[in-house]
Amino acid sequence: MSAVSHTRLRETIRERIISGEWTPGALIPTEEDIAEEYKCSRTTVNRALQALAEAGLIERKRGAGTRVTLGLVKRAQFDIAIVRREIEATGAAYSHRVVLNETRPAPGYVTNRLHLRPKRKAVHLQTVHLTDRRPYAFEDRWVNLDAAPGIADAPLDNISANEWLVREVPYSSGEISFTAEIADGRIAEYLETSPGAAVMCMERTTWLGDKFVTTMKLFYKQGYALRTTL
Amino acid sequence: MSAVSHTRLRETIRERIISGEWTPGALIPTEEDIAEEYKCSRTTVNRALQALAEAGLIERKRGAGTRVTLGLVKRAQFDIAIVRREIEATGAAYSHRVVLNETRPAPGYVTNRLHLRPKRKAVHLQTVHLTDRRPYAFEDRWVNLDAAPGIADAPLDNISANEWLVREVPYSSGEISFTAEIADGRIAEYLETSPGAAVMCMERTTWLGDKFVTTMKLFYKQGYALRTTL
DNA sequence: CAGTGGTCTAGACCACCAG
DNA sequence: TGGTGGTCTAGACCACTGA
Numbered sequence: 001m002s003a004v005s006h007t008r009l010r011e012t013i014r015e016r017i018i019s020g021e022w023t024p025g026a027l028i029p030t031e032e033d034i035a036e037e038y039k040c041s042r043t044t045v046n047r048a049l050q051a052l053a054e055a056g057l058i059e060r061k062r063g064a065g066t067r068v069t070l071g072l073v074k075r076a077q078f079d080i081a082i083v084r085r086e087i088e089a090t091g092a093a094y095s096h097r098v099v100l101n102e103t104r105p106a107p108g109y110v111t112n113r114l115h116l117r118p119k120r121k122a123v124h125l126q127t128v129h130l131t132d133r134r135p136y137a138f139e140d141r142w143v144n145l146d147a148a149p150g151i152a153d154a155p156l157d158n159i160s161a162n163e164w165l166v167r168e169v170p171y172s173s174g175e176i177s178f179t180a181e182i183a184d185g186r187i188a189e190y191l192e193t194s195p196g197a198a199v200m201c202m203e204r205t206t207w208l209g210d211k212f213v214t215t216m217k218l219f220y221k222q223g224y225a226l227r228t229t230l
Numbered sequence: 231m232s233a234v235s236h237t238r239l240r241e242t243i244r245e246r247i248i249s250g251e252w253t254p255g256a257l258i259p260t261e262e263d264i265a266e267e268y269k270c271s272r273t274t275v276n277r278a279l280q281a282l283a284e285a286g287l288i289e290r291k292r293g294a295g296t297r298v299t300l301g302l303v304k305r306a307q308f309d310i311a312i313v314r315r316e317i318e319a320t321g322a323a324y325s326h327r328v329v330l331n332e333t334r335p336a337p338g339y340v341t342n343r344l345h346l347r348p349k350r351k352a353v354h355l356q357t358v359h360l361t362d363r364r365p366y367a368f369e370d371r372w373v374n375l376d377a378a379p380g381i382a383d384a385p386l387d388n389i390s391a392n393e394w395l396v397r398e399v400p401y402s403s404g405e406i407s408f409t410a411e412i413a414d415g416r417i418a419e420y421l422e423t424s425p426g427a428a429v430m431c432m433e434r435t436t437w438l439g440d441k442f443v444t445t446m447k448l449f450y451k452q453g454y455a456l457r458t459t460l
Numbered sequence: 461c462a463g464t465g466g467t468c469t470a471g472a473c474c475a476c477c478a479g
Numbered sequence: 480t481g482g483t484g485g486t487c488t489a490g491a492c493c494a495c496t497g498a
Contacts, residue, residue, distance in 0.1 A: 005467070018438075030483065041469045046484075056309070062484045063477030074311075076406055079286070080304040080460075174460040176306055180410035180428040180452075198410040198428040206460070208248075223409075226456075230310075230404040230436070235486070260464060271488045276465075292465045293496030 004040045010048035012038075017057060017068050025070045028058065076228050080176065082162055083129045083137055083218070092131040096160050099190065100126035103145070103152055110142045113205050114212035123151050125161050128190050137224075138190045141216035148213060165214060174206035178226060183219065193222045200224045234270040240278035242268075247287060247298055255300045258288070306458050310406065312392055313359045313367055313448070322361040326390050329420065330356035333375070333382055340372045343435050344442035353381050355391050358420050367454075368420045371446035378443060395444060404436035408456060413449065421451045430454045 013034075022028045029037070031045045038045070049066060052058050056075040060066045087094040106114070106122040116122065123143040129136045141161055143151045154164050181201040188195040199222055205215040243264075252258045259267070261275045268275070279296060282288050286305045290296045317324040336344070336352040346352065353373040359366045371391055373381045384394050411431040418425040429452055435445040 007467095032483085042484095043470085043486095044468065046486090047467090049484090060484065061477075062475060063482070065477095065483060074309070076308050076310050078306050078308070080306050176458055176460060178408065178430070178456040179454070180430040182426075182428045196412075196426060198412045200408070200410040226408040228406055230406060237486095262464085272465095273467095273489085274487065276467085277486090279465090290465065291496070292494060293463070295464060295496090 004038045004044065006044045006047040006051075009034075009038060009040065009044060010051050013048060014052060014057065017052075022068050024068045027065045027067055030065065074230055076230065078226055078228055082160075083139075084160065084163065087129070087131045087136060090131070093133075095130045095133065097128045097130065098125065098156050098161075099128055100124065101156065106142055110215060113215045114142065114144050116144065116212070121145065125156070127156075127160060129160070135191045136221055138187050138219045139216060140219075141214060143214045144212050147208060147211040162216075174204060176202065176204045178202050181219065183222075187219050191219065191221045197222045200226070234268045234274065236274045236277040236281075239264075239268060239270065239274060240281050243278060244282060244287065247282075252298050254298045257295045257297055260295065304460050306460065308456055308458055312390075313369075314390065314393065317359070317361045317366060320361070323363070325360045325363065327358045327360065328355065328386050328391075329358055330354065331386065336372055340445060343445045344372065344374050346374065346442070351375065355386070357386075357390060359390070365421045366451055368417050368449045369446060370449075371444060373444045374442050377438060377441045392446075404434060406432065406434045408432050411449065413452075417449050421449065423452045427452045430456070 013028075016022060017028075028034075031042045031049065034045045034049075035042045049058065049060065053060050053066075054075075057069055058066050059069050081089070084094045084096075101123070103121055103123050105119040106116060106124075108118070110116070110122060111118050111120060114122070122145060125139070125141045125143065127139040127141070129139065139160075139162070143161070143165070145152065148165060148168065150168060151161070151164070154161075154168075156164065179201050180198055183191060183193055183195060183197045183199045185195050187199070188197060191199070193199070200220045202218045202220070203216070204218070206213050243258075246252060247258075258264075261272045261279065264275045264279075265272045279288065279290065283290050283296075284305075287299055288296050289299050311319070314324045314326075331353070333351055333353050335349040336346060336354075338348070340346070340352060341348050341350060344352070352375060355369070355371045355373065357369040357371070359369065369390075369392070373391070373395070375382065378395060378398065380398060381391070381394070384391070384398075386394065409431050410428055413421060413423055413425060413427045413429045415425050417429070418427060421429070423429070430450045432448045432450070433446070434448070436443050
């Protein structure tokens, strides 16, 4: 038990920065000084400051000191959940419909992304995700058979491809990007919006070690927003 | 110097989880056990595990233990920088053009967001951000005069409104959302794209204590992508 | 009640930076 | 070369969980 917890101290210091007491670019007191001011150990101060550095509010350098970040780069965090969870979190009922499931030579952009030989066969899946039986998102996915051979025979009616993969094929890393796209005819149809509508598209590629597992595009229904607080 | 640093340990444990050695939902060994296995102190293990918990890979409960996260919620981080920085980071030259600067009664959606009296006057700014003299983004911003009275006389030719605000009016918190929008006639014109194009829109509202400072919409030129790695 | 994670402390050593 | 942050350790106490 101490007078100051690192959580509390972190918020206190954050306020001192945000209020303008320590201005962008300026040095703030050393860990030792802060420890003395708040009557706590340097370890506690270090903990608090490291958290603020991770959040992008300050920049620290051994030997130099700690400065308030100049460029004001904020780090926004978004939780990326499985679609089913995203829907169930709103209280609605989740269901999905596989509208395409075939194994065939992958097109160029896929062999590229998954580092496959040209024309290598892969599993192509298209799924509509529904919230209370109404369209929520359209998923277009390619799966590398070398990394997930079982996918061809997986029962994807009760469980979506995404969840099957998450369960069966762990992955070590991935890339995500969000873009704004126009819903073309087929996608608009599946999402029951008018063609020409602007929809958010999430593209994700994941791999395990040196093996590329899957690449997918998820088109959210019109009105989807990626939200967070700073 | 110890055999195991918390950074190293964190990555080692991450691999053991990702490789499937500890499956989602399962308990992993206690801090003490891990400390013994790796011949380091519990403090070090705690540090590593807390980082993984923050990343959403594991869930920890006092008294209960540590489990691998079931729902596989990933936390994606995006750096939100000032537009000028974003552009300069690519090596291009930044410039901007203020296309509208007026003080007038704010429309309903603005008084709502900024918690102003209906029809309260506010500063309305529209700016085009350019990269190497070509349009990059269009900004539509409203500023609360009570929170930033100086904005009406600020010299916004050399420095954008955003930067002026960042410098002069610190803020304590904010909300950000990203949506896909259709570029209407005026926006398409400023961005030099065809009307009907899909563009990414970032909407941001910030406040200081209980005072709402500003709300803005930033429309990025077609092709903008929000990227990150997992 | 025993076991687990959350946290603080004091002391130590090191890597790095500036003048 | 002195000051600063980065990190590890050992020990301690507490809060919470589940049997």
